[in-house]
Amino acid sequence: MNTARTLATAARVLRQLTHDPRTIALMLLVPVVLITLLRFVFDGSPAVFDATGASLLGIFPLVTMFLVTSIATLRERTSGTLERLFTMPIGKGDLIAGYALAFAALAAVQAALATATALWLLDLTVTGSPWLLLLVALLDALLGTALGLFVSAFAASEFQAVQFMPAVIFPQLLLCGLFTPRDRMHPALEAVSDVLPMSYAVDGMNEVLRHTDATADFLRDVLIVAGCALLGLALGAATLRRRTP
């Protein structure tokens, strides 16, 4: 690992995005619009908005970063720049960490905007600190980056990469406790949800929703999400090959 190469990679990824202002606008504004939409969908039942709103603040960054990373990595593969980089003195870890860093920075802005809108404009009632919400959102973004990086290894085209979103993200969305508490699912599904990282992302958000301080459960959730993100990044790095057929 080389910090300078990692930072140069992160700066390059962000620089690429600055030439694509529409993508940045979509990434930053869509979560704000959706959370606003949700607020007025549950206009008559603010308690439901509190419960699902907090969870969604964690899910948005995960989904966005998953999509952005899988497409960005796929582009790097298909444009030949990955092959070129791998003939140069850059480590896989430098490249992956560069990507993770760039997208985490973007996710921080995205999560800050969505959280601020939800808390101060839409009156989302959260017992705990907004900083803890942001922390979970950031880790979720990292998890999304890691998952996106990993699945992009199995996608040969943009079409396939986009299809991995319903394949990888939707089941987690259904089982994470957003629609119904996990302990009320069929025991088999509950067991499955116990091993899916998004469940812990949502659990973590719910802990912040209900408790003033960072509880032991919150710490466990955060550590699990962070661990899964790191594992995903490591697996993603392992799927990058200097020599290809």
Add this chain to the structure above:
Amino acid sequence: MMNKTRPAVPATGPAIQAKALTAVRGTRTVLRGLGFSVPPGRITGLLGPSGCGKSTLLRAIVGTQARTTGTLTVLGRPAGHPALRDRIGYVTQAPSVYDDLTVRQNLDYFAAVLHPGRAHRATRATAVDRALADVDLSDRADALAGNLSGGQRSRVSLAVALLGTPELLVLDEPTVGLDPVLRRDLWDLFHRLAADRGTTILVSSHVMDEAERCHRLLLMRDGRLLADDTPENLRRDHGAPTVEAAFLHLVDTANTQATAAAPAPVQEPR
């Protein structure tokens, strides 16, 4: 230049040496037991029809080709050795640059990969400016790579390969789709690089008239080497006016030998 201890290639030793080099892609054997050597500081042309295995051979040399067997030594080390990564410049057939970055931003990034850190900021700036001047793109430095013409994009790709002053430059069909003036300019650049910077250049092409501009030629067909010689010797040995005619003569001879060696078709007994 950076003050790194680099294992100097002996002036007499080959820059690239292959023995029984074989590569398999899928179920197809693309390279079939190649043996050759590339002299340092010279331009070696790798010529042959499309699909004969040129790109696979180049990828093996830069260390990105999986499933190769045999011996392949590049600048005194096995191909793909980590110590070679800042000594080789590689230009893929399709320009491999970021379309959503400007020309300069592309070069800045790859320069940062080669010479990372604040300490090398001046080195990088010099390298980027020189590479831009080498490929004659200084006036397009702030244009988005994606907005450039095909020929300009492939020159950006070449500029990236020139950044680290590589000892070996591996170019996969760098002149495809370029107009005659640009092609001549690029070949002039290759000759300057070999003469002034002592760069070893291995350049592939399927256009035979480019063969005349090389110091040495490797002629390939169906994953095998047909010839490894200078353009002059090839023309003389085959009594041909051009390298193209010599290549065709070689192919015809190889075909005749193959037909003669094959057993005559036997009638199936009924």
